[in-house]
Amino acid sequence: MNLLVSRECQAEDSIVRVGEIAFGDGSFPVIAGPCSVESEEQLMACAEVIAESGGALLRGGAFKPRTSPYEFQGLGEEGLRLLVLARERFGLGVVTEVMAESEIAMVASYADLLQVGARNMQNYPLLRALGKCGKPVLLKRGLSATLKEWMMAAEYILANGNPDVILCERGIRSFDSHTRNVLDIASVPAMQEMTHLPVVVDPSHATGRRSLIAPLAKASLAVGADGLLVECHPNPDKAWSDGAQSLDLNQFRDMMAMLPSRILKS
Amino acid sequence: MNLLVSRECQAEDSIVRVGEIAFGDGSFPVIAGPCSVESEEQLMACAEVIAESGGALLRGGAFKPRTSPYEFQGLGEEGLRLLVLARERFGLGVVTEVMAESEIAMVASYADLLQVGARNMQNYPLLRALGKCGKPVLLKRGLSATLKEWMMAAEYILANGNPDVILCERGIRSFDSHTRNVLDIASVPAMQEMTHLPVVVDPSHATGRRSLIAPLAKASLAVGADGLLVECHPNPDKAWSDGAQSLDLNQFRDMMAMLPSRILKS
Amino acid sequence: MNLLVSRECQAEDSIVRVGEIAFGDGSFPVIAGPCSVESEEQLMACAEVIAESGGALLRGGAFKPRTSPYEFQGLGEEGLRLLVLARERFGLGVVTEVMAESEIAMVASYADLLQVGARNMQNYPLLRALGKCGKPVLLKRGLSATLKEWMMAAEYILANGNPDVILCERGIRSFDSHTRNVLDIASVPAMQEMTHLPVVVDPSHATGRRSLIAPLAKASLAVGADGLLVECHPNPDKAWSDGAQSLDLNQFRDMMAMLPSRILKS
């Protein structure tokens, strides 16, 4: 039996739409925003620059999976309300993570694209429920997931009724602590050979280093990725999470200036 | 602030009791059983030999996290009923995996020790809920989890009210496909230095190869582990999952014969 | 003390010249050729297409490090003579691997750029001797070398008197067998931050899969690499080594057609 996600099952590229934004049609939409939603002021500052610079969607964490139980766990539903407020003001669709099956309906009532984090890539009850949630899903690759396991995780969502899955390469765990993870850029064309789903790249989590994000964004575009996910923050040094890998808003503007607002992949 | 799981917080070893079985008191209890509960006949055949050979607890999967949505996903609650039947017949406490927050109460009504699988080690909503479940928890190390991340995952359970956590080293992902994973045996004394929680070893998942299980069981005892988790099956070649790494029942008896029924660690 | 290879020691980019070809001046020279020199016919067929397509240098293995002692070990000095013949006919400088200190003088009498393979990145007697060889050196990253170890390997060459080192990212060993290795593309800008030496990329060894080479070549250019190293062969399916990762000559032409003959990095 051919997998639903496979090219054998569907030869042509899937186009996944999030409002007016399309992933997989040859364009290169940029999803951006802070790691965590911290305050109205912080979020609106990001959203304004993202919208002005040609960003496609606004991301922000409201329910945060954190290694320690004593780290900031996100603003919860209040964070979602702020994201919706930003959407109303700046016209950017909202992307946010959902961690628990029991929270899907609530999160889906606010967000336009539901993110599954790397730690949950093989949380099968969550994936099954997302198959029935009625919203597109952004499925991050697990820290040590093979390409086959990643495809199979997507298959859980499609097999439960939801064809709208965007894959996100965000780096794999390796031996060198110089970068937080290793961006497996070859996974982009390798997955595109095997599956019809769009594949975007997150250079922020892949490297954990601000200075590497712009070069990797250019490489992601060149390799044929279907979009980008980057973290930005009005004041990265004061960010409540992931500051070291967040662009400040000027750096974000500069990066976007390098990338045409409506890029057709070669 | 010291972590609840740390030696700084509690110098003496924690003893986690599952019925009459103690983990962390210097003994070496053996948890055994099939990967998946398949049928009454299969499960009782295992349980009989485990009880006769001095095994401490019976494990069996009823809700199975499987890479593909098209693989056997476990018998579900029917599997749990069979595990309870085996407990009644052979006096072995029951260990089984719980994958979803919404199933904890139901699984806990059958099982004596709740297992968190490697894929869910950082499923924080699940860990938080297990902090309030009233049953001891067996927390497997994630495939690419650092020791610190593993400790922090346990901390989620303790911080939510449940001190009864047993850690399980089950191999980490590495580059050589000769074995399924690499048993990081040094993690046992390393974790015992940092935490007061008991640490058991699962050589079945660590290697994926039947012939390596007995030598690794001996090594686990020698290194100072607080117990063992092994897969066995009446007919491994016909097992619905993980046959290659399951001992048959004679091999299980032979392995147990090497290990005194009540072993005191040196 | 600052390392000789570091930006602290020399802020501006080093330009390493191999005949008329420069690495590190903002251009993107392409080194190409077969994994092993097999015959005059095979090598001249490659060299002709490489020269016509705007390739910069001809690579070919004459002394081959092979995992098994029973695999083809290269034509030896006869292979070097064929490389020189190709240089005379097509005007391409010659790149080839040197494996042993005792062979450096002989190999250097034929080649224009001496390659240190991944397996020898920490062969310090070899590196020391290359510091005194009078020819530029192409230093491949070891399969599990950290960036710091790779820099230190280059430092051995510079500290022994040879400033002309080109670094080559060729993929690191990881857990997924889908590709032969994982191209750590972030290592290019990360190394360029820390060192003034040019960094080129070898997508052939990085992936082991022909179909991924062209997308990775484009990504390497976009990320700011100082050149490319690719394998090509007139008949990859009959290649004596590494056929699966060699482009055929039409594929090589197509890849070169995408890359301007004299590319200035953005």
Add this chain to the structure above:
Amino acid sequence: MNLLVSRECQAEDSIVRVGEIAFGDGSFPVIAGPCSVESEEQLMACAEVIAESGGALLRGGAFKPRTSPYEFQGLGEEGLRLLVLARERFGLGVVTEVMAESEIAMVASYADLLQVGARNMQNYPLLRALGKCGKPVLLKRGLSATLKEWMMAAEYILANGNPDVILCERGIRSFDSHTRNVLDIASVPAMQEMTHLPVVVDPSHATGRRSLIAPLAKASLAVGADGLLVECHPNPDKAWSDGAQSLDLNQFRDMMAMLPSRILKS
């Protein structure tokens, strides 16, 4: 064709003799000594305790492969003379590393067992020359070598005429910096299934942490290893290299006291 190192070629265990010490006969010889030979006083202090405690052979580095060219590179031939002096005084055979083909004859004129370090496991000219050196060879596993690659490296030595190879598992590179490397203890029985050569374990390099050496030594014995290699030093905090992973001489005595002087593997 069956490999010379394989069980298909030779079913019974090879016994490799280094003077009166045998590896592979069911005993568990302990090789010990400092990482680097630093002085006569340091070396004799080690050798005396090793001999008294039942150690089998004295190791010490005279030619040291060091990540940085500016680190101590060993005393060279003077170090070898000190090792021979210790042999004369304490009756312990001498084990030391050889890094270069050109130094084999000289090193072999002093040492009883020639060590190939992890960085040189695939230095084929060195391996070929060791096939003709007339001395037994201790072949360490490379940092990211598969079991098959390790066997093939040994095959280079046997195929060149030297049957006396002892394999040494010394940990593989992985993602967690808590330990220096990950001891792949399953490689011991896995290699013993595939090859007739003896396999010893080096817990010092495997962990880089003094406190983990004794538990891993016990585990190595229990898993069926054919011997042990450990670092010790009269004053580890002042060691010129690898102090953090060296036992002091009292710790070494204590570890040996746990291990019978003539152990038969179970």
